[in-house]
Amino acid sequence: GQQLNQSPQSMFIQEGEDVSMNCTSSSIFNTWLWYKQDPGEGPVLLIALYKAGELTSNGRLTAQFGITRKDSFLNISASIPSDVGIYFCAGYSSGNTGKLIFGQGTTLQVKP
Amino acid sequence: DAGVTQSPTHLIKTRGQQVTLRCSPKSGHDTVSWYQQALGQGPQFIFQYYEEEERQRGNFPDRFSGHQFPNYSSELNVNALLLGDSALYLCASSFPGLPGTEAFFGQGTRLTVV
Numbered sequence: 001g002q003q004l005n006q007s008p009q010s011m012f013i014q015e016g017e018d019v020s021m022n023c024t025s026s027s028i029f030n031t032w033l034w035y036k037q038d039p040g041e042g043p044v045l046l047i048a049l050y051k052a053g054e055l056t057s058n059g060r061l062t063a064q065f066g067i068t069r070k071d072s073f074l075n076i077s078a079s080i081p082s083d084v085g086i087y088f089c090a091g092y093s094s095g096n097t098g099k100l101i102f103g104q105g106t107t108l109q110v111k112p
Numbered sequence: 113d114a115g116v117t118q119s120p121t122h123l124i125k126t127r128g129q130q131v132t133l134r135c136s137p138k139s140g141h142d143t144v145s146w147y148q149q150a151l152g153q154g155p156q157f158i159f160q161y162y163e164e165e166e167r168q169r170g171n172f173p174d175r176f177s178g179h180q181f182p183n184y185s186s187e188l189n190v191n192a193l194l195l196g197d198s199a200l201y202l203c204a205s206s207f208p209g210l211p212g213t214e215a216f217f218g219q220g221t222r223l224t225v226v
Contacts (some may be wrong), residue, residue, distance in 0.1 A: 003188035004154075006154075031213070033214060033215070035217075039219070040219075040220075040222070041219055042116075042118075042202050042218050042219045042220045043155070043202070044217070045214055045215045045216060045217075046212070047211075050206070078157045088155075090154075090155075090156055090215075094117070096168075098145070098146075098160045098167055098168035099157045099160070099168055099170060100155075100157060100215055101202070102148075102154030102155050102156075103154055104153065104154050105153075105154055
């Protein structure tokens with residue numbers, strides 16, 4: 001089935017460093033969503049993107065909707081220990097607005 | 113404002129049994145979707161309910177069925193459980209009548225089939 005390719009698979013960084021992760025698709029997406037999931041919990045929505053080229057921030061998080069509509073990235077600035085978790089990109093592909101498709105996730109670990 | 117709530121939080125079932133999971137959407141939301149998340153994987157779409165009808169379905173067998181009630185709450189039923197059905201089952205709700213918008217997730221139900 002349709003998939004999103006998310007990279008990197010995991011990251012181990014020092015507190016205070018910036019983080020970047022991205023998501024690509026072989027087909028066009030109309031909406032990109034970024035989620036964070038802690039162990040044993042459901043995904044929590046961080047940022048939603050609806051237009052190609054759109055750049056949106058939420059505190060230290062910034063995400064962009066790629067101009068080709070086939071990719072998106074998420075940046076976290078000045079990471080802190082509570083940023084630890086699994087980050088998922090997700091999206092609705094063109095013509096398929098009911099089914100949210102997820103990437104495989106990026107596991108982030110932050111060393112104090 | 114209560115978010116998406118799911119029950120139970122954990123469940124252990126025997127292979128071949130049937131299970132029912134429940135979900136109450138976020139206040140004001142009328143669309144409910146169900147996802148299966150295997151360990152170490154991203155969630156996989158099972159189906160979506162809107163106006164008490166299944167609107168879209170993912171690549172899951174007929175053993176997976178659902179229902180939406182007039183108050184927008186929903187149930188996921190899985191028959192003839194297999195070991196491979198062990199997973200975190202997530203419910204998500206979204207804005208009234210608008211597909212393709214933000215989906216808010218519950219905390220999930222951890223199903224273990226033994």
